[in-house]
Amino acid sequence: MKRKKIKNLIVALAGIGLLLSVIIQCDSGNNNKTTLAAPVLVSPGSGATNQSTGLTFEWHKVNNASSYTLQISTNSAFSSLLNNASYTDTSATLTLSANSTYYWRVNAINADGASDWSNEWIFSTFSGPLELVYPKGGSSQSFTVGDTVMILWSIHDQNQISSVGIRYSLDSGKTWAQNSIGGTSFSYPDTSYKWIIDSTKASNQFVLKVYDYMTTSIFDKSAPFIIKSAK
Structure with missing residues (x-):
């Protein structure tokens, strides 16, 4: 009888030991989880004004992050989202x-x-006298060498701008070609140019810019887009 009690006690202790082992392993697994820091935003800065309608959002890399979610809204509660997409880049x-x-x-x-959300930053887009209407650019827009594209713009203040030039960049706007598209300026009421894309414009980071031909300080530009080489 005494031996049976001892045997039962040993079995019970073994069961408790197994349970403790499982608990410790689960706890150890939880401790191995990586806690991500909230991203730090870079650009557009909080309170920025007159931003281009083709705008690049940037933030700092977070260690051990595999992707990021970018949310954009017209209200601070983010109750209506214009963008809620995932990106692997920063x-x-x-x-x-x-x-x-x-x-x-x-x-x-x-x-x-997921980490906590970053700080929420506010900015406003360009509301000046000149606007590039088409092409706006972006990842969903692409053309091929040989295509004909109607470049469209609007002059909202004719007293301030009398003529418009068109420039382009092959590297997302880091540098701009010296020769203008169309070879000259366009005076109001001209607000369009029929552009036949030649082979020198092929790029994965093409950007168009319309600007005040007299001062060059007033402009609007597209987001980067792709111009494919002709097959």
Whole structure:
């Protein structure tokens, strides 16, 4: 009888030991989870004004993050989202509406979950006298060498701008070609140019810009887009 009690006690202790082992392993697994820091936003800065409608959003890299979610809204509660997409890079270029106010934020994601949201930053888009209407650019827009494209713009203040020039960049706007598209300026009421794309314009980071021909300080530009080489 005494031996049976001892045997039962040993079995019970073994069961408790197994249970403790499982608990410790589960706890150890939880401790191995990576806690992600909230991303730090870079650009557009909080309170920025007169931003281009083709705008690049940038934020700092978060260690151990595999992707990021970028949210853009017209209200600070983010109850109505204009963008709620995932990106593996630390930047994204989007096309927005002119003369509008936006809020944006980013969080980081990996296999263990998501970080807290970054600070929410507010900015407003360009509301000046000149606007590039088409092409706006962006990842969903592309053309091929040989295509004919109607470049369209609007002059909102004819007293301030009398003529418009068109420039282009092959590297997302880091440098701009010296020769203008169309070879000259366009005086109001001209607000369009029929552009036949030649082979020198092939690029994965093409950007168009319309500008005040007299001062060059007033302009609007597209988001980067692709011009494919002809087959």
